[in-house]
Amino acid sequence: MMHVAFDAARSLLIGGRWEAVDATMDVVDPWSGAALGAVACADASHVERAVAAAMHGAAAMRELPTGVRSRILHAAALALEADGERFAAAITAETGKPIRNAAREVARAVNTLRLSAEEAVRLAGETIAFDGFPGGESRSGHYIYEPVGVVAAITPFNDPLNLVCHKLGPAFAAGNAVVFKPAEQAPLVAIMLARLLLAAGLPEGALNLLTGRGADFGDALTSHPDVAMVSFTGGASVGQAICRSAGIKRVAMELGGNGPVIVMDDADVDRAAAACVSGAFGAAGQNCIGVQRIYVHDAVHDRFRAALIAATRALRVGDPTDLSTDIGPMIGTGEATRIAAWIEEAVAGGATLLAGGERAGALVRPTLLADVPDDARVACSEAFGPVASLFRFADLDEAIDAANRADYAIHAAIFTESIRNARHAARRLRAAGVMINDSTDYRLDAMPFGGAGRGNMGREGVRFAAREMSQTKVICFHDA
Structure with a gap:
């Protein structure tokens, strides 16, 4: 203590x-x-x-x-x-x-x-x-x-x-x-x-x-x-x-925000998966620029999904004073109960649970979801908890339109080796910052930081x- x-x-x-x-x-x-x-x-x-x-x-x-x-x-x-x-x-x-x-x-x-x-x-x-x-x-x-x-x-x-x-x-x-x-x-x-x-x-x-x-x-x-x-x-x-x-x-x-990440077909899949796991679950997801929605190109979707699940399940969850712990508790049992209810609501609405979902007191295991309905709160509201949702796409503009559905944003991100795609996404993504080959969670304390859309x-x-x-x-x- x-x-x-x-x-x-x-x-x-x-x-x-x-x-x-x-x-x-x-x-x-x-x-x-x-x-x-x-x-x-x-x-x-x-x-x-x-x-x-x-x-x-x-x-x-x-x-x-x-x-x-x-x-x-x-x-x-x-x-x-x-x-x-x-x-x-x-x-x-x-x-x-x-x-x-x-x-x-x-x-x-x-x-x-x-x-x-x-x-x-x-x-x-x-x-x-x-x-x-x-x-x-x-x-x-x-x-x-x-x-x-x-x-x-x-x-x-x-x-x-x-x-x-x-x-x-x-x-x-x-x-x-x-x-x-x-x-x-x-x-x-x-x-x-x-x-x-x-x-x-x-x-x-x-x-x-x-x-x-x-x-x-x-x-x-x-x-x-x-x-x-x-x-x-x-x-x-x-x-x-x-x-x-x-x-x-x-x-x-x-x-607050609802961080979207786009993973293109030319992305370094392992690098993107590791960054998304870190960005989604650091601080038990209690992060206004945390990764919340991940849009993955059809061509790499299955490989990315497997890497994401493996990296999520590998996280050590527990005592925050232990140097080996990756994820500790949420701020209290009230917030943990809330996010667990949001996860259950999404699953009841048709979402697939890929990893996590369990709660014990203030501790919620890092949770990955797929097939999440657009109107589920884990997708359309700021989750502020250890949960991320996986979506697939075939066309970059389709992914950008989906990423822009939230009416507020701080950061968005794209993983790609194409300068053309990176610049196109940077122009069209409605966010106050666009991270290229980083998760939405990246912030340098010297850079301008704030919201776009509602809350700007x-x-x-x-x-x-x-x-x-x-x-x-x-x-x-x-x-x-």
Whole structure:
């Protein structure tokens, strides 16, 4: 069991001070069911105080030289790297993510903070050619980027460290203050990171953290008139509620996906199968860019299917603290029960079970389905669990049309040795990113990241998020 080296009940960070309240909630290890600790449950009164503290923090951050912001983030990255084993163990304990995957998440989070540190000194404007239009000949000037002010950041459980760094790093690089709400299921890693950032030198009030249930204070936070921007990663229904409450302010959201992969007749079948298995079942499928639908050309379908089944059945499922484990539990028995019901529904509708399908508590064995009806939820909705569906096709455009059926997407992918087919698919696939000879699961933390279609609201990726969290100011000199 993870050892909590701090009083988790004192989990509200407001104006540089850690506070406790009478109301608490347990944080539970999804593998063992043991309580890891209890955190405070914030309410609307804490929102008022946190936003007021953030307003002071925003003023301090605005005046902080970009070089100082950069040094703080670099110091945080170094501290996180040095404490990586403890952070990885905490990720595994809170989420059930296998320890090897948790260690990779820590390494990515270090990189995200370093990218943020570098962006702090790159966030610069440009000169403007005012004399390019009649009447501007005697004018000169430029534009700069300024912080928006107070950012409300809300993160999910599936990457409880790196996704937090993707909110906080760019916000601080751009000179903002943050009121941060971590996932209810995984707040302990966020508290650990907050303590690390404070030790790195953040000004008082720059980071405020509220743990607890979103239903108790979420609306108060997102609707607060002094919050300039809401940055949210999570489900579509919560995203819709945030949009209703936020009113007139910036909103950036990543609301999930339904990743399609196309495997052409000239693809490296073994490479494609291995990538699809990794992309579908890593993090127990709780991944917004995970592989969910796989479209395979008739000419290689049977060979690919055999390779896919073999690779899926070879995965080691169980204790996430064991270095040999590939797949751990889902975040809880509720989510595991849901995805098991979706699988059963698909089979009842005519789908063929190729592998997996069994559930024990929060553990769901990696599941492959074929002959899935188009209206089954495992095909048309975001599954967010360890299940992938296999389809066959004869023509590339047919596969692209099927891949585009979902009304939202983040990444799509194609395996092919043909540049012509790769370019054709890249043009026609309706997604925010198209991966060639990689699964949909590939993400570099420096690249722009977000949705296409429904849920297309802004971009993450450090450079792009920092600009989302900034506003331009034009400075014009009239020389005459």
